[in-house]
Structure formats: C-alpha cells, structure tokens
C-alpha cells in the first residue's frame with residue numbers, strides 16, 4: 001500500500017516534470033520560429049548588402065566619371081542657381097546630379113525630404129534647350145511647383161484636369177512646333193498612360209530635338225514595394241522606350257534597396273547613375289514626450305509647447321490617430337487660442353484644400369491631420385511636427401516627422417507616447433504583413449530613454465551611425481535616467497497571467513495592471529521589498545516584456561472591434577525560473593526639456609516679422625503664389641541680419657530675378673525699419689532715467705520697441 005502511494009507520488013512528480021518540459025518545448029519552438037523568421041530577414045539583408053556592394057563595383061565605371069569635376073556649363077549653372085533660383089550654394093549631391101543630367105545620363109536620386117531634389121532637374125531644364133517633362137503624382141504638388149517656378153520668371157506649365165483650354169492649346173502648339181516659351185512641363189502619370197494625343201505631341205517634340213530631359217518625381221510610387229504605389233506610375237516605363245536618348249532622372253526621398261531595383265527595372269534605366277544621400281536630417285530635433293492618460297492634459301501641454309516656442313507665423317503639423325481625434329484636438333487647440341484646423345479623408349476635397357491653402361499661406365498655424373495629410377505637403381518652413389499618438393512604424397514616423405524643416409532650419413519633432421496607445425495601434429496593424437513587428441520597432445524607439453533617436457533611424461535604414469550633435473532628447477539630456485530592477489514585478493506579472501490563463505480568462509493591458517496592484521497588496525509583507533511602480537511605469541514594463549518576448553499580444557474579434565489581450569510569451573518561463581532579469585529605465589527628466597537652447601532657432605526678430613508680413617502681402621496680391629516662393633525663411637533670416645539698403649547689395653543675397661521683382665519693396669521696408677530703430681534710439685526720454693552706458697542704452701531700446709522687443713531680446 002505504502003509502495004503504491006510512493007509510486008503514485010512519483011508519477012505525479014514525473015507528470016508535472018513532463019508538463020514542464022512540454023511547456024519548455026513549446027516555448028523553445030515559439031522562440032525557434034521567431035529566430036527562423038529573423039534568420040531569413042537577416043539573410044535577405046545580407047544579400048542586399050552584397051548585391052549593393054557588387055552594384056557599387058559595377059557602378060565604379062560610373063564613379064570614374066567625376067561628377068564634381070569642372071564642366072563647360074559650370075558658370076552658366078552658377079549664374080542660374082544664384083540669379084534665378086536665389087540659392088547661394090549647392091547642397092550635398094546637387095551639383096553632381098546636375099552634372100550627370102547635363103552629361104545626358106539616366107539617374108536615380110535618393111535624397112531625404114527637403115534635400116533639394118527639385119533643383120536637380122529644374123536647373124538642367126533651364127540650362128538645356130527645349131522642354132523638360134516632369135511627372136509628379138499629385139495635382140497640389142504640381143500646382144505648388146509651377147507657381148514657384150512662375151514666380152522666378154521661368155516658363156513652367158502643367159497639363160492636368162485643371163488646365164484651361166487656352167493653356168492646353170499653347171502647350172500642344174509649343175510641343176509640336178517649338179513655338180512660344182515653354183521650359184518645364186508638369187504632368188500627372190495619367191497623361192502618359194491615358195492621353196494618346198499628349199504622347200503624340202511629345203513624340204513630335206522629341207522628333208524636333210526639343211525634349212531636353214524627363215524627370216519622374218516621387219518615383220517610389222512606381223513600386224508595389226514602396227509606401228505609396230500608384231498604378232499609373234507603372235506605365236512610365238514607356239518613356240524610356242519611346243525616348244531612349246533623353247536623360248531620365250527618377251527622384252525619391254526613401255527607397256529600400258528592393259524598391260531601387262524595382263524602379264530601375266520598371267523605368268528601364270539599368271545603367272543609371274545612382275546618387276544615394278544620407279537619411280539623416282541634422283536640423284531636426286527628435287523627442288519623445290511622456291503622454292498623460294488625461295486627454296486635456298495632453299492638449300494643454302501641446303498648446304504650451306506651441307505657444308512657448310513658436311510665434312504665430314511659425315507653422316506646424318499635429319498627427320492624430322483617428323479622424324475624430326483630429327477634430328477634437330483642433331477644436332481644443334482653438335479654444336486655447338491657437339489657429340488650428342483639422343484635415344482628414346472624411347472631408348470633401350474642397351474643404352480639405354481650403355485648410356491646406358490657408359496653412360500654406362501662413363494664415364493657419366497648425367494642421368491637425370491623420371496620415372491622409374501626406375505626400376502633397378510642399379511647405380518648406382514647417383517648424384514642428386507633433387505626433388499626438390504613436391505612428392505605426394519607424395518608416396511612417398520618419399516620413400511624417402520629416403515634413404518638418406525642409407528648408408534646412410532647426411525644427412522639432414515630438415512624439416507623445418504612452419504605453420496605453422500600443423494596443424490601439426496593434427489592433428489596427430496586426431493583420432498586415434510584419435505589421436506587429438514594425439509597430440514594435442517604433443515602440444522600442446519610444447520606450448528607450450538612453451539610446452540616440454537618430455541612431456534608431458540609422459539602424460532601421462541600415463546606414464552607418466552619424467553624430468547626433470545633441471539633436472535628440474536622449475543625447476541632449478543623457479544623465480537623467482535611472483535603471484530599476486523590475487525582475488520581481490515581471491515575475492509577479494508572469495505568474496498572474498498563468499493564473500488568468502489557467503482559469504480560461506483573459507486580460508487587457510489595463511486589466512493586468514489593475515490585477516497586478518491587487519496581487520501586490522495580497523502578497524503584502526511576505527514579499528521582498530520592491531520599489532513601488534506607478535501605473536504608467538507598470539504599463540511601460542508590460543510593453544517592455546512584450547518587446548522582450550516574455551509576454552505577447554493576442555487578438556480577439558468582436559462584431560464591432562478587435563481587442564488586444566496580454567498572454568504569456570515564449571520567454572516567460574525564463575523569468576519565472578529566475579534566469580532572466582528585467583531592468584526598467586525610468587526617467588527623471590522634466591517634461592518641458594525641449595530643444596537645447598543652442599540648437600534652437602531664435603525667435604523671429606522685428607525685421608524678420610516685417611519681411612514675413614511683406615511676403616504674405618505680396619503672395620495675397622499674386623493669386624495662388626505662396627509666401628515661401630517669394631522669399632524663403634532662410635532668405636528672410638539673411639536679410640534681417642545683413643539689412644541691405646541698396647539694390648546691388650540685395651541682389652548679392654537673393655539673386656537678380658527676385659531683386660527685380662520685389663527689390664524696391666524690400667529695400668523700402670528695411671530702410672523704414674532702420675529709421676524707426678534710429679528714432680527709438682533718439683527718443684529724448686529713452687536714456688533719461690538711467691546712465692548712458694552702452695548696456696543700458698541697449699536695454700532701453702528694447703523697452704521702447706515694445707511689440708518687437710520681446711522677440712529681439714532672445715537674439
């Protein structure tokens with residue numbers, strides 16, 4: 001009898017052991033699956049690297065052509081760059097690309113948003129005889145570009161659904177017979193694929209030797225692997241077949257290696273010269289801001305950030321998760337005195353365009369949009385992009401935040417993150433191919449309180465690390481992070497989930513946090529002393545455990561929605577067995593720590609504000625022309641420091657064309673400003689109350705010019 005008991009007891013023990021081993025096998029199999037997946041990803045990545053190395057070798061014949069050498073068109077190009085475009089020096093790769101186009105090569109340009117791709121085909125278009133054809137995906141982009149070129153006195157036209165009959169006639173005649181002045185012609189891809197009439201005119205233009213070059217902007221739209229595939233872009237391959245000797249330049253801001261290969265194949269440019277620039281945007285300050293779970297607090301903080309750092313004429317974008325949220329956030333910002341309006345796909349096209357135009361003309365400070373506010377944004381002076389909610393991937397975040405600072409001036413990208421937003425996004429993306437992994441990559445970016453944000457982008461896009469120069473919160477405020485040992489908390493969470501699962505129950509992240517708190521109370525003094533974690537920190541811990549495969553998300557569909565539940569992940573056992581420790585980064589950083597003072601663009605000076613008003617006035621009197629096309633923010637900044645008072649001096653700063661058009665008004669304004677400054681200095685009582693030392697004199701001056709002084713003081 002006794003023996004039977006002993007045997008039964010051992011049997012129980014063996015069965016428990018077996019169960020344990022089964023669990024471990026399952027965990028290992030899960031882990032194995034994950035590793036296989038990663039293995040194949042890494043293999044593909046390696047192949048890409050090797051392939052790109054060998055292409056680089058093939059391309060070395062190309063590299064032998066030194067695109068930065070001297071060329072016969074150099075001085076003409078310099079003249080057009082400065083006198084027509086008003087650009088004082090080339091940015092990285094621009095000159096080389098222009099030289100390659102002028103050498104009649106096919107070219108693929110990958111250059112970050114705002115890098116200055118347009119100049120790479122617009123300048124050669126002016127250098128060459130004949131007409132340059134530009135294919136661009138969106139009407140709004142085309143309109144902006146044509147307006148900008150027209151302001152510079154360049155004969156640019158577009159052939160779209162909005163083109164008047166009269167213009168259409170002019171364009172066709174010009175293409176066919178070379179009559180009239182036409183230098184740059186913008187079309188949408190539909191024109192190429194659907195209009196036989198247009199193609200036949202283009203053929204005639206080519207036949208007459210007048211088709212100088214073909215540019216395909218936003219070329220990633222050709223590829224199904226890209227993020228913005230447009231079916232009509234697929235047919236653009238016809239261009240190289242019909243016009244084999246005309247140089248074709250394809251341009252895009254982001255293209256993975258796979259997309260690059262796809263583009264070269266689809267556009268029939270296998271021997272193109274490739275110019276790949278860095279993804280780095282050194283003028284952008286990246287920051288992740290802890291997001292309160294109270295909606296109003298978030299809006300208050302965003303409003304404070306905008307009011308505290310930006311004047312009303314400095315524009316920004318706020319990205320939200322849903323259409324409803326956009327409307328709500330815009331409304332609440334308006335209630336706090338900020339000129340904001342929403343933009344999403346549910347609005348009709350006219351309402352949407354109206355909001356976009358007001359914003360482009362600096363009459364609306366902030367657009368609160370969903371992802372629908374995307375590719376058509378051509379505004380170069382967006383000073384801040386705030387994400388009210390998490391993006392769905394690193395790539396989306398890079399693109400959306402990258403709409404800031406396209407003019408190269410310091411700008412800010414702030415992401416409001418709270419772990420509670422993770423399930424909101426995961427329930428939307430989990431069915432997409434690699435959707436969950438892409439989301440977890442950006443979540444990792446947000447959770448990290450030590451790693452350089454910029455470094456995360458380099459890693460994601462497979463580019464060597466470059467110095468951040470303190471242009472992210474983690475690099476700027478490195479020291480203020482402490483690490484907590486959360487191994488015990490993790491153990492409690494895992495055993496709690498065991499219990500929940502054994503009882504055939506489920507828990508959302510919020511429920512798990514609540515149950516954790518109860519459990520900790522129950523365990524009371526019997527446990528080793530652990531530091532108390534706040535609710536937000538517990539959520540942060542749960543998300544970290546998701547990223548570390550200790551936990552995983554499971555999704556359940558109801559008739560109306562999909563819910564995310566937290567379940568045990570493949571490495572949960574290791575935590576229970578004490579084989580895995582869990583450290584949690586906790587931040588002691590103050591909320592208001594933004595862009596470091598040195599990196600920040602100083603607030604607009606009095607003269608800058610006046611010049612900004614002038615460009616707005618000139619833009620209103622020139623229907624459809626955007627203020628930045630009249631004077632860029634950079635040009636305004638140069639003018640306000642140099643204060644030119646003669647046309648010759650002004651021309652050296654903004655070039656001939658703009659000087660001829662607006663020089664008189666600009667000089668008048670500067671002279672008037674200098675006079676009013678002089679008057680302020682000479683105000684009899686100004687120095688009366690204090691000593692006449694230089695310092696005091698300066699101080700007085702600031703007090704007298706009241707409206708402008710608050711801005712000027714910071715300079």
Ligand SMILES: Nc1ncnc2c1ncn2[C@@H]1O[C@H](COP(=O)(O)OP(=O)(O)OP(=O)(O)O)[C@@H](O)[C@H]1O
Pocket residue numbers: 087088089090091094111112113114115116117118119252253380406407408632
């Ligand atoms: N060399 C330069 N110096 C100063 N400003 C420049 C230079 N080249 C271009 N810019 C300005 O930079 C801004 C962005 O240029 P552009 O629109 O060509 O960028 P992009 O590379 O096409 O960006 P996106 O991918 O967002 O379309 C414009 O305002 C343009 O006038």
Ligand SMILES: [Mg+2]
Pocket residue numbers: 117118217
């Ligand atoms: Mg562009």
